[in-house]
Amino acid sequence: MAIDFQRHIARQYGDRLSPGISPSGDVAVSGGRALADALDGVSDLIPLPFLSAFVNIAIKVLEACEEATAIEEDLMDLQERVYDLMLLVVNTVPVNRRVSIALQDKVRRLQSILDNILLDVGKIKAQKKWLLLFFHNLNKDRVDRCVGRLTGALEQFTVRSLFLAVLSVLIFSQVVSHLHVEDVLDKIRAEHSAFAAQLNRIEDAVNRTTQPHTAPSAYPRQDMPPTARRLFGRESLIDEIASLLTNESTSRVCITGAGGMGKTSVALAVAESPIIKRNFNKDRIFWIPCVEARSSDLLRRILYAQLRVTAETHDTLDALLDELDAIKDRRLLLLDNFETPWLSGQDRDKVGHILSRLAALPHIALLVTMTSSFTPGDIEWQHRPLAPLEPAAARDAFKAKYRDAADGHALAEGEGELDKFLASIGHLPLAITLTAACGGRLKASPADLLRDWRIAGIGIMSGHETLSMDETIRVSIERGVVRSNPEALTLLAILSMLPAGTTGNNLRWWAPSFTSPSPALQTLRTAALIEQDEGAFSTARIFIRPTIQSYMSQQNRISTEIRDLVYDACFKFVLDHKSIPDDRKFKDDLEALATEETNIQRLLMDVDVHNLQSNAIDALIAFGFYQSWTRPSTHLASRALKALLTFRRNSSDLSDPRAAARRVAEAHRCLGRNLFALDRYGKAYKYFEEASRLFQSLPDLALAGECAMDSLRMWRFMKRAGNDELESRVQEAQANLSHDRNDRYHVARGLLGFGEFLWWRKRRTEAIQPLYEASKIFEDLNCSASAAQSLHYLARTYARLEELSKALLVSRDALAKAEECGETGLLCSALKITAIYLMASEAYDDALPSITQALAASRSVGYPNGIAQSLELMAYNCAARMDLSGARIAYEGARAHFAKRGSARIGSRGVARCAENVEKLRQLPELNQDSFANLTKPVPWY
Incomplete structure (x- = not known):
């Protein structure tokens, strides 16, 4: 902070000027030296080297004039004029703000003139006094030239100080000779008297500024800022902190948090709270802004200024602590933005010592705010970390600020879009304030702000330079x-x-x-x-x-090197956790990828598809498969396939064409799996078919067979009519899977695919053998996922053959394997058939947990068909337990989710089935066994 330098030096030389009396030579020299000392004393606060240099040369002139007076008495007049010139310049330079280049040049020109005068005075000093006995006017021309040079320079140095009038009369008396001498003296006396009166009025303030470490002049006392009209969501916290401060044993409270969290607003609201006002006198509550206290020394000065304590020296806290301790009245010190001295300076130990000494006074309550996650110093704080606003409070705060900025017009849009926007900016109070003000002024909707936030980021949070998020x-x-x-x-x-x-x-x-x-x-x-x-x-x-x-x-702000490092880390993380459901580490890999799913998805979506390296493409495909087993999405799989096709189309240099072709085939298969999980069977069928063709051409017969089986499953889900050609294709796929008889895993995968086909063609008795053999091989190989699939179809086969007890036993085995594996899709299927067979056995209460778990699992991955089927099972189970309202609600939910399937056959039939049951239930006052038996069973049942 700049100080009023003219007031600082006024005390140094002011008492040497009596009204109407020009200074004598010795007074001028002593006053000049005091002025130089004053400049030197504040040089660390106000670095004006050009001004110091000017004063130093002026002092040399004064001293030279004093020494040469014995030779030439007329030099006393020149000495007085130089002294007055020095005062004039110092009074004119605005040390409390930036000095213009033009003014600096004028001062330097005066300094140059003083340099020449010093040379002339030196020549006078070198003379012998007896020469003047013979040559009375020996030095007159030289002295007149000195005065003339001063006169010319001053014509270019325009000032507004009252010194100008005084000095003008002193120096330019020869050009105003028509004035009476008495009038001139009266003018001098009057202006000197006015100046002396002015000095008297500021004497007290000047007295404090003469100390070498003067806080009040360097850091004028600041008033406490006004509190916010209302702080949403902070009311209980404000009351809690206020209560803590009123009790001496808990009166050390520290509020921490990120920038923009509203720490200062909360602290100011605490200081103005009714609880504080009842316990602290108004003049005993002190706000201590620490934002500029970049050292322990500056912190001390601010403390002295804000607490209105004067002392001979501010090098220690002794005087301040003595005054605080002298009167035992309770006082509250609010040290705001304490992170500046604590985190920005180089003397944290000294800052901590100051804080500890304040905390040692039991009747002094401390409320500290700082941008940090930790409290400062070794003090027993009541730590209150400030969190973002709760969604409801954030919504209210945004609406209120928006309304103020929009001249009373309320936000018209629904709360859904507003909640999305507030979540995107983290419910941060400052961010809410700035965006609401911007939105209100522009009458922008939350959707508009959300779009702008995604494009411009914190650029939409501009405000006053001290109140901007940036x-x-x-x-x-x-x-x-x-x-x-x-x-x-x-x-x-x-x-x-x-x-x-x-x-x-x-x-x-x-x-x-x-x-x-x-x-x-x-x-x-x-x-x-x-x-x-x-x-x-x-x-x-x-x-x-x-x-x-x-x-x-x-x-x-993030270098290319760091970006590349993060992308490479992402690719490596995905590929190091790449596995299939039958791998023993699959479940662990799923859990690991789940912890970084959002990060990986964002990074993979941001990579440049036109410049992808092989590890990036492999990571895209691997993560696409992960999504097909957890939360299906076609974005990344489509991105990988597009990048691969673009690369192959534009590149004539393929160092490994077989590896490139394999990646294209894997990308087709990955996209097909995600489409299948989203119940988009028609599109999935096409990608599986193309993947099978590509793998066949490599050749990779095992994967060609896998993709062929997948495409045939899509055919069945689309309910296409079967024919002999279809069976031959199934047999071809099985042959490809089993081409290496020593590869037991793929042999078993062929048996599983063929058993599924037989089950679908209603050749259930024939299906038992291949499904059973497959389950045994998978059991031996510890392949839980494929074992669960085999047992799932085996259980459904027994159920179709009316062997319900056996079907229930096998379904529970399938459920155990699915849980062991960790693939959610298999788990949902196993839970649903287990619940169905329990309900078919009239064990409705036992079936309820399985239905609930199946619904939760389907929702977690977003399987539309799984959600609809689970809700229909829930509705039927409620009806079986005579829960009429529960059945109605669940059937309505199932109908809505089946409707999302569009024109798909499963969806349309599900909608019709649920609508029919809803209508039946609407007509009933209550359920009984007859009305329950009249309901249509869920499909599939067996």
Whole structure:
């Protein structure tokens, strides 16, 4: 902060000027030296080297004039004029703001003139006094030239100070000789008197500024900012903190959180709360802004200023603490933005010492806010980390700010789009305030803001330069504690590319070059740039707020090297967890990929499909298969296939054409599997057919057979009529799978495919043998997924043959294998047939858990057919237990989900079946066995 320098030096020389009296030579010299001392005393605060140089040369002139007075008495007049000139210049230079180049040049020209005068005075000093006895006018011309040079320079140096009038009369008296001398003296006396009166009025303030470490002049006391009109979602927290502060044993409260979380607003609301006002006198509540306290010394000065304490020296806290301790009245000190002295300076120990000494006074309540995840110093704090707003509070805050900015017009759009937007910006109070104000002024909808956020990021959160999200984040990143640790900045960039964060265990994948990430993590948490969930470090999620991610993604803040490192880590992570359901590590791989699913999906969607390396393509395909088993989606699989086809079309240099062809075939199969899981059988059939053809041409007969079996399953799901050609194709696929009789796994896969076909063609008795043999081989090979598939169809075969008890036993075996495997699709199928056979055995209560679990599993992966079928089973089970309302609700839900299947045969028949049962139930006042028996059973039943 700049100080009023003229007031600072006024005390140094002001008492040497009596009204109407020009200074004598010795007074001028002593005053000039005091002025130089004053300049030197504040040189660390106001670096004006050109001004100091001017004053120093002026003092040399004054001293030279004093020494030469014995030779030439007329030099006393010149001495007085130089002194007044020095005062004029110092009074004119605006040291509390940037000095213009033009004014600096004028001062330097005056300095040059003083240099020449000093040479002339030196020549006078070298003379012998007796020469003047013979040559009375020996020095007159030289002195007149000195005065003339001063006169010319001053004509170019325009000022507004009252010194100008005084000095003008002193120096230009020869050009105003028509004025009476008495009038001139009266003018001098009057203006000197006015100046003396002015000095008297500011004497008290000037007295404090003369100390070498003067806080009040360097840091004028600031008033506490006004509190926000209303803080949504913080009411209970404000009351809680206020109550803590009123009790001496809990009166050390620290509010921490990321920038923009609203820490200052909460603290100010606490200071203005009724609880605080009842317990603290108004003049005993002090706001201490620490945002500029970049050292312990500056923090002390601000404390002295804000607490209105004066002392001979501010090098220690002794005087301040003595005054605080002298009166035992309770006082509240709100140290706001304490992260500046704690995290930005180089003397944290000294800052901590100041804080500890304040905390040692029991009647002093401390409320500290700081951008950090940790509290400062070794103090028993009541720590209150500030979290983002709850969705409801965020919604209310946005609407209120929007309405204010829109001149009273309320937000018209529904809350669904608003909730999506607020979630995307992390429910951060400052982000809400800025975007609501922007949206209100433009009358923009939440959908508009969400679109702009996805395009421009925090660019839509502009505001006043001290209230912008960009500035808030920049200041946090540029803290000394962060800049001092280069690894922290690298880790911040890495984490910024992971929208869902990561776990302590997985951090080694994303930052493989780090021997230990702990120091960098500690630094980033200290600066509140990252968050960490509760719990063990290995499994706790470490993440970055959306606003910081957006900031880092702009203006090339993440280097190309770090981006490449993160992409490579992503590809490696996916490929290291690549497996199929029959692999023993499949379940573990699913769990591992699930922990990073959002990050992987975002990174894979962002890669440039026109410049993909082989590991990127392999990762796209592998993750596409993972999605087919968890949450089906065609985006990544389509992306991989498009990239491969583009590459093959545009490249004439294929170093390994067989590997390229295999990737194309795998991409077709991957896309087909996702379409199948989404019940889009027609399109899936085409991709499986093409994959089978491509694998056949490699040749890779086993995979050609697998894809052929998949395409035939699509044929069955589409309910296409069977013919002899279809059976021959099944046999061809089985032959391809079994071409190597030593490959027991693929031999069993061929038996499974053929058994499914026989089951579909209603040749159930024939189906038992191949399905049973397949299940035994898979059991021996410990292939849980294929064993579950085999047992699933075997159970359905027994059920169709009316062997219900055997069907139930086998279905439970299938369920156990599906749970062991971990593939959700198999689990859903096994749960549904187990529930059906239990209900067929009239064990309705036993069936309910399986139905509930099947519904939850289907919803978790988004299987439309699985959700609809599970809801229909739930409805039928409710009706069997005479739960009329439950049955109605479940049938309505099933009908809605079947309707989403569009014109598919399964969907249309499901809609008709559920609608028929809803109509039957609507006419009933209550259910009984007869009305239950009248309901249409779910399909499939057996």
